[in-house]
Amino acid sequence: MKKIAVIGANSYIARNVVYVLNQSPVKYEIKLYDYNDVHIDGHSNYMSINILSKESVKNIEFDCDIVFMFVGKTGSANGFTDYDLFIDINERALLNLLNEYIAQKSSAKIIFPSTRLVYKGKPGKLKEDAEKEFNTIYAINKFACEQYLGMFHRVYDVQYCIFRICIPYGTLIPDASAYGTAEFMLSKATKGENITLYGDGGVRRTLTYMGDLCNVLIAGALSNRCINDVFNIGGENYSLKEMAELIATKYDVDIDYIPWPAVAEKIESGDTVFDSERLDMLDSVIYTKKFANWISD
Known part of the structure; x- marks a missing residue:
């Protein structure tokens, strides 16, 4: 049975991913983590953690197969004034997770959702290696996290897969x-x-229905071919x-x-x-x- 940790489990996409996992005919051992005292949907396999506390992050069990990292703060213009919060929740949170992953000698694959906002927009379709441009703090936060995952893979053999999402609905x-x-x-x-x-x-x-988005994220997490790379999710x-x-x-x-x-x-x-x-x-x-x-x- 695959063991899955979902961090940021009370977020919009995470709740839908957990729903799909629980509806699957394949059974998974799922553990949920977020800042709130309880899980919004009432799941009992839940633990409250503070992802910005190195001590609290030690309570995450990295002895698993897959780690979904859904902690993040979205925004546009507000990032220019709330930069400390954006850096903490979008970057420090991932760095805390990565260091604890290493401390626990984990071999789990980290699934990380990124954003369309890392791209320099232009007419036509954008491949993963298309030109990048960062107009908001959030955009550069996400691209920094992509780079952190690549660095930690090269230095510490952390396993990961990044999925860039455009517009979910x-x-x-x-x-x-x-x-x-x-x-x-x-x-x-x-x-x-x-x-x-x-x-x-x-x-x-690009518009992606939430059900399709969840199925892609889960299939990618389980696939041996989606590893240590970046992929666009379509629609x-x-x-x-x-x-x-x-x-x-x-x-x-x-x-x-x-x-x-x-x-x-x-x-x-x-x-x-x-x-x-x-x-x-x-x-x-x-x-x-x-x-x-x-x-x-």
Whole structure:
């Protein structure tokens, strides 16, 4: 039986991953860790830890096969003022984990989710080695963590796999609060409010349904071929305008196009559409959910 540790287990993606693992016909021994006193979904195999405390991190059992590292703080402009928090939660947390991993002589594979924001946006599809650009503290936090994992692999033989995620949407847990672009649009439309878009809404993204995202993360974690490397997770190619039009039609609201705020325009990455061919060919990944069907449903 595979032993799996999920760190940051109360986060949005982690809760969905745990749900999929628990629904699987294959049985796993799962241990959950996060800062809160209890797990949001009531799982008993949970321990409260402070990932920023070296002493607390010692309570994580690294005698396992897979470690999902979901601790992180997302954000855009707020990173410029809350930089200490962003560095702590996004970088120090991983470094604490890596040092304890080594202390416990672990051989587990660390699964680390990264972001589209490490790329310099441009028209067309972006491969994993596409040009990088960092417009926010969060973006450079994530890229720094990618580099830490590579360093620790070269020096200490830490095993890892990095999966870059563009725009996830949806949730498998009905009461789980989702976040992100689609959910922002839906929150407006379901209240009868118009959807607001900066500029003409023409920037494009890769959209990945949460169920597909979880399946890819788990399959990659279990695969012997996804190891010590970086992979883009795929999905569908949509502009923000196309997303908004589907939602606006469904809920009979309009779209308001407004000028870019100065800071938001400076940190906007532009088109970030992923080329996921390397991962899709490696593990025969299939993306089952269509965004239009999700909106219709």
